[in-house]
Amino acid sequence: MIRLRPGSVSPKRMAMVQAAGDVAEDELRDTDAQLMWRLRSRDEDALGELYDRHAALAFGLALRMVRDRAAAEEVVQDAFLTLWRQAANYLPDRASCRSWICTIVRSRAIDRLRRSASKESRDGQLAEDLAGLCDTWQLADESLRAQAVHQAVEGLPREQRQVLELAYFLGLSQTEISERTGAPLGTVKGRTRLALQHLRTALFSATQVEEVEP
Amino acid sequence: MSEDGRTPLNCTEVSDLLSAYVLDSLEAGPATQVREHLAVCPDCRAEAAELRSVVAVMAEQVTPVPPPPELRRRVLDAVHAERQVPAAPPTPRSRASRFPWLGVAAALLLAVGGVGWGLEEHLAGAASGPAAASITPVEQLIASGRAQVVPLSPVPGYTGRAALVTAGSRGAYLLLTGVPKLSGERSYTLWFMRTGQPLSSPRAVVEVSGPGAYRLPEGPSGYGAAAVTREPSRSDRTPRGPVLLSSKL
Numbered sequence: 001m002i003r004l005r006p007g008s009v010s011p012k013r014m015a016m017v018q019a020a021g022d023v024a025e026d027e028l029r030d031t032d033a034q035l036m037w038r039l040r041s042r043d044e045d046a047l048g049e050l051y052d053r054h055a056a057l058a059f060g061l062a063l064r065m066v067r068d069r070a071a072a073e074e075v076v077q078d079a080f081l082t083l084w085r086q087a088a089n090y091l092p093d094r095a096s097c098r099s100w101i102c103t104i105v106r107s108r109a110i111d112r113l114r115r116s117a118s119k120e121s122r123d124g125q126l127a128e129d130l131a132g133l134c135d136t137w138q139l140a141d142e143s144l145r146a147q148a149v150h151q152a153v154e155g156l157p158r159e160q161r162q163v164l165e166l167a168y169f170l171g172l173s174q175t176e177i178s179e180r181t182g183a184p185l186g187t188v189k190g191r192t193r194l195a196l197q198h199l200r201t202a203l204f205s206a207t208q209v210e211e212v213e214p
Numbered sequence: 215m216s217e218d219g220r221t222p223l224n225c226t227e228v229s230d231l232l233s234a235y236v237l238d239s240l241e242a243g244p245a246t247q248v249r250e251h252l253a254v255c256p257d258c259r260a261e262a263a264e265l266r267s268v269v270a271v272m273a274e275q276v277t278p279v280p281p282p283p284e285l286r287r288r289v290l291d292a293v294h295a296e297r298q299v300p301a302a303p304p305t306p307r308s309r310a311s312r313f314p315w316l317g318v319a320a321a322l323l324l325a326v327g328g329v330g331w332g333l334e335e336h337l338a339g340a341a342s343g344p345a346a347a348s349i350t351p352v353e354q355l356i357a358s359g360r361a362q363v364v365p366l367s368p369v370p371g372y373t374g375r376a377a378l379v380t381a382g383s384r385g386a387y388l389l390l391t392g393v394p395k396l397s398g399e400r401s402y403t404l405w406f407m408r409t410g411q412p413l414s415s416p417r418a419v420v421e422v423s424g425p426g427a428y429r430l431p432e433g434p435s436g437y438g439a440a441a442v443t444r445e446p447s448r449s450d451r452t453p454r455g456p457v458l459l460s461s462k463l
């Protein structure tokens with residue numbers, strides 16, 4: 001590790017510099033990525049802070065999926081415990097902590113919705129989802145991102161949106177969606193594919209516009 | 215043939231099923247076939263990562279609902295009870311994750327693939343200095359193997375990453391990822407220094423406020439070390455802030 005020792009700076013000035021640096025450090029100490037780093041070293045306070053930031057979104061998502069407050073509370077509790085256990089696998093370059101939490105909450109909610117599936121196979125699926133998650137939009141401002149997602153989903157053709165929501169929020173399989181909507185299985189698969197493609201295009205153009213701003 | 219006697223899927227067939235797969239909505243049989251293909255096909259893996267990130271933002275549609283206050287205590291108690299349990303070991307990393315942005319590059323490449331940017335024009339058109347903040351073409355340059363990449367090592371505990379990318383006549387770039395965006399006058403400043411004890415004549419090369427790829431006015435050749443600091447104010451000719459990342463050249 002290299003230390004900067006500019007010859008022109010007096011020790012006194014250097015102390016002031018150090019102090020200024022420490023202030024900046026304080027202001028930035030608690031980014032999500034840094035909290036995740038603290039989680040790796042088993043820092044319970046860091047989990048508390050992450051909880052304070054993301055529990056409302058986690059609870060809202062769980063509630064929308066399992067539609068029962070007590071069950072949603074269990075999902076959230078289970079999800080933060082999973083976050084704690086999985087923290088060592090987190091790569092901040094690849095995904096935002098928020099995306100991670102949402103991915104875990106959804107997986108835990110699907111566990112409840114699909115009680116028949118074995119816990120082991122669901123854990124394997126979650127590990128794969130987390131490892132494979134590459135969050136292209138993690139740089140986007142959160143509120144702008146929420147707005148962009150909202151608009152993008154609203155902008156989908158109705159039948160694509162329906163398929164996407166049944167799969168995402170209710171955890172239905174393609175066959176179950178076909179049974180529920182009366183659309184042939186091939187059509188459901190086609191709509192699922194188009195829905196994500198449209199969403200991706202809409203999100204990409206939304207984030208492009210944002211990057212142009214100073 | 216796969217273990218259970220099915221014919222392996224090709225990329226086109228996988229691409230048709232991939233959206234349902236990343237939504238965890240595909241039936242077990244085809245899901246296994248997709249998983250087997252992903253294990254051996256980096257292109258489809260990159261596509262899957264890109265689609266997963268689309269799925270992940272679906273949650274943003276949800277209206278946040280404050281959970282009951284006592285849930286916080288329950289969560290922290292449950293975690294506290296686990297304290298003695300060691301953390302899960304990191305999953306084995308692929309070769310690419312030594313340079314995590316290569317994975318990001320692969321995903322971004324897919325995202326812009328249809329846009330039709332030529333690398334050459336884009337790099338030629340990239341303005342000097344902080345204005346050029348488009349990661350993709352630089353990462354494309356890295357992926358092409360035509361650039362030299364020098365990763366800067368983070369100080370212990372720092373989760374940001376940086377690398378210097380030099381590509382002859384195509385210029386030199388600072389690639390900065392995993393760092394929070396700074397507000398106001400603060401900046402991430404890249405310094406080049408001459409070797410010697412102590413390192414002398416730090417020269418501020420570029421000042422930027424967040425992650426991105428930035429064209430540098432000069433390459434690192436002739437310097438002995440590079441460092442990124444977080445500076446409390448801009449246009450300072452002397453480093454004041456803490457060193458975040460550094461490397462000997």
Ligand SMILES: [Zn+2]
Binds near residue numbers: 225
């Ligand atoms: Zn493939």
